[in-house]
Amino acid sequence: MKKDKISVHDMFYIFIFGCLMGWVVEGIWTFYRKGLFINHSALVIGPFNIVYGLSAIVLTYFLYKLKNSKNIEIFFVSFFAGSVLEYVLSFTMEKMFGFVAWSYRTKPFNLNGRICLKYSIFWGILGIIWIKLVYPNVKALIDRVDKKKSTKFMKYLFIFLVFDAFLTVGAIKRGQEYEKNIPPANKLEEIYDEYFGVEYLNNMFNGRWNRK
Numbered sequence: 001m002k003k004d005k006i007s008v009h010d011m012f013y014i015f016i017f018g019c020l021m022g023w024v025v026e027g028i029w030t031f032y033r034k035g036l037f038i039n040h041s042a043l044v045i046g047p048f049n050i051v052y053g054l055s056a057i058v059l060t061y062f063l064y065k066l067k068n069s070k071n072i073e074i075f076f077v078s079f080f081a082g083s084v085l086e087y088v089l090s091f092t093m094e095k096m097f098g099f100v101a102w103s104y105r106t107k108p109f110n111l112n113g114r115i116c117l118k119y120s121i122f123w124g125i126l127g128i129i130w131i132k133l134v135y136p137n138v139k140a141l142i143d144r145v146d147k148k149k150s151t152k153f154m155k156y157l158f159i160f161l162v163f164d165a166f167l168t169v170g171a172i173k174r175g176q177e178y179e180k181n182i183p184p185a186n187k188l189e190e191i192y193d194e195y196f197g198v199e200y201l202n203n204m205f206n207g208r209w210n211r212k
Contacts, residue, residue, distance in 0.1 A: 012154050013142050015053040022052020039204050043164040044171050044196045058085045063131040071128050078127020083120040090114035101205040171196040
């Protein structure tokens, strides 16, 4: 019997799927609750919610061998894996940029405002939905695509995402300087101010992009 293995190729497209679906779901949910559109991307170009992309990878890595296990086992693995990921991402973002895009300090049973019991339970439920319902269909779709063409496209998309990430870091740095009334030093910083300025960043990061 052929073993179920997940290649780098598959993980990359699972990551992209997670990024896109996270962006769509967050956007719909925010519009439903607040009646406005928030660009829940983590990169300044494109609908790429990196947190959800990484979540898809982590859930897949820890759960794909458990897809035939009992739901309670999947729940607890996802509960802990998702919580650890969310805490690490929050901590890393704060240390690198001085802000986090979410805070659970007002929620009961929270840990440093980075994770809380309510959303850890959501992680557990999400893990069951992901590995039982979503992942098998995503994997089947990936398997149907021409491997040679998709690998080539993966390389181009990876290069673009790296470029987008560097552009995003630059935009955040420039946005922080802008709020200190530091004028742009070159043409690139002028472009940041015009296209990826403070208002744009606030929309991306739920108004928390420059909070400590």
